[in-house]
Amino acid sequence: MRTAVIAHRGSKANRPENTLAAFEEAMRVHSDGIELDVHLTKDQEVVVMHDEKVNRTTNGKGQIKNFTLKELKELDAGSWFSPAYRGEKVPTLKEALELLEDFPGVLNIEFKTDRNGYPTIEERVVRLVNKYRANLPVVYSSFNHETLVRLRNVDSSADYALLLWERLAEPWRYTRQVGATAQHLWEPSALSETGKQLQEHGLKVRAWTVNKPKNMQKIFEFGLDALITDYPEVALDLRRSYEQIKKSAE
Numbered sequence: 001m002r003t004a005v006i007a008h009r010g011s012k013a014n015r016p017e018n019t020l021a022a023f024e025e026a027m028r029v030h031s032d033g034i035e036l037d038v039h040l041t042k043d044q045e046v047v048v049m050h051d052e053k054v055n056r057t058t059n060g061k062g063q064i065k066n067f068t069l070k071e072l073k074e075l076d077a078g079s080w081f082s083p084a085y086r087g088e089k090v091p092t093l094k095e096a097l098e099l100l101e102d103f104p105g106v107l108n109i110e111f112k113t114d115r116n117g118y119p120t121i122e123e124r125v126v127r128l129v130n131k132y133r134a135n136l137p138v139v140y141s142s143f144n145h146e147t148l149v150r151l152r153n154v155d156s157s158a159d160y161a162l163l164l165w166e167r168l169a170e171p172w173r174y175t176r177q178v179g180a181t182a183q184h185l186w187e188p189s190a191l192s193e194t195g196k197q198l199q200e201h202g203l204k205v206r207a208w209t210v211n212k213p214k215n216m217q218k219i220f221e222f223g224l225d226a227l228i229t230d231y232p233e234v235a236l237d238l239r240r241s242y243e244q245i246k247k248s249a250e
Contacts, residue, residue: 001223001225002239002243003219003220003223003224003225003226003227003239004032004033004105004106004206004225004226004227005031005032005033005226005227005229005232005235005236005239006031006032006033006034006035006105006106006108006206006226006227006228006229006232007022007025007026007029007031007033007034007035007228007229007232008035008208008209008228008229008230008232009022009035009036009037009050009230010022010023010025010026010034010036011023011025011026011029011031011230011231011232011233012230013211013230013231014231014233015081015085016057016077016078016080016081016082016085016088017050017057017081018036018037018048018049018050018057018091019048019077019078019085019088019089019090019091020088020089020091020095020096020099021078021085021088023036023096023099023100024099026232027100027103029232029233029236030236031105031232031236032105032106032226033105033106033107033108033137033226034100034103034105034106034107034108035108035109035110035228036048036093036096036107036108036109036110037049037050037109037110037111037112038093038109038110038111038112038121038125039052039064039065039112039116039118039121040064040065040116040118040120040121040124041064041065041067041068041069041072042065042066042067042068043068043069044120044124045069045092046092046093046094046121046124046125046128047064047069047072047090047091047092047093048090048091048092048093048096049064049090049112050112051112052064052065052112052115052116054067054072054075054090056080057077057080057081058075058076058077058080058090059075059076059079059080060072060075063116064116065116065118069092072090073089073090075089075090076088077089077090093109093125093128094128094132097128097129097131097132097133098132100132100133101132101133103136104136105137106137106138106139106226107133107136107137107138107139108138108139108140108141108161108184108206108228109125109129109138109139109140109141110140110141110142110163111125111140111141111142111144111147111151112142113142113144113146113147114142114143114144117144121147122147122150122151122154123154125140126151126154126155126158130155137159138158138159139159139160139161139181139182140158140159140160140161141160141161141162141163141184142160142163143163143164145162145178148160148162148178148179148180149178149179152178152179159181159182160179160180160181160182161180161181161182161183161184161204161206162174162175162178162180162182162183162184163183163184163208164183164184164185164186164189165186165189166186166189167185167189167192167194168194170197171183171194171197171198172197172198172201172203175198175203176203180203181203181204182198182203182204182205182206182225183198183203183204183205183206184206184207184208184228185205185206185207185208186207186208187207187208187209187210187215187219190205190206190207190208190219190222190224191207191215191218191219191222191224195207195222195224199223199224199225204225204226205224205225205226206224206225206226206227206228207219207224207226207227207228208227208228209228209229209230210227210228210229210235211229211230211231213234213238216229216234216235216238216239217238217242220238220239220242221242
């Protein structure tokens, strides 16, 4: 089985994370998938950003939920990364989906509902996804598993994954109980017996966030379904080399 390479927050190490520039870079290097994060603004618009506050990745301060979309769009979401990206804007999910409308890889949408519940975010996201990626692969994930249960009620056909730091006893039981098809596990947990057990029970395992080449190699050898990385171009090069060596040895 080929381990997929999913670009974390676009191409986080190479472009300002969770921006259109980052998603364009992830597509340019032919990533197998792209991961992004969603929140709701004060006026109920779905926007793409990792933190619940704008402080780290823009020139503003405060929680996303206290900004209108118009106010968010006035912020600079690129200069913190490099002067070359001065003026990069916080994208809406709609804008990201329009950019990725023909992207054939998997789109991993993470709901950042750990601290802010964002009532109605599930319905709003599913509505947008059904409009722009109805026939393309999408997987939803969250550390807030109640969000995933609500998602199941909104769209029973949705593909979603539990985000977890820790390992669970008999992890496949809980995963199936919630109705998920996969676990997105912290790298050490994914490379443990838990990862093997999940795959043996027909569930997918995607490891995050895998940035060291030696650990990428371990995951290829372990045969996990995917790795999520800030360096998709590095992982893709390593996978090509790994597959060439493996083929030569056959």
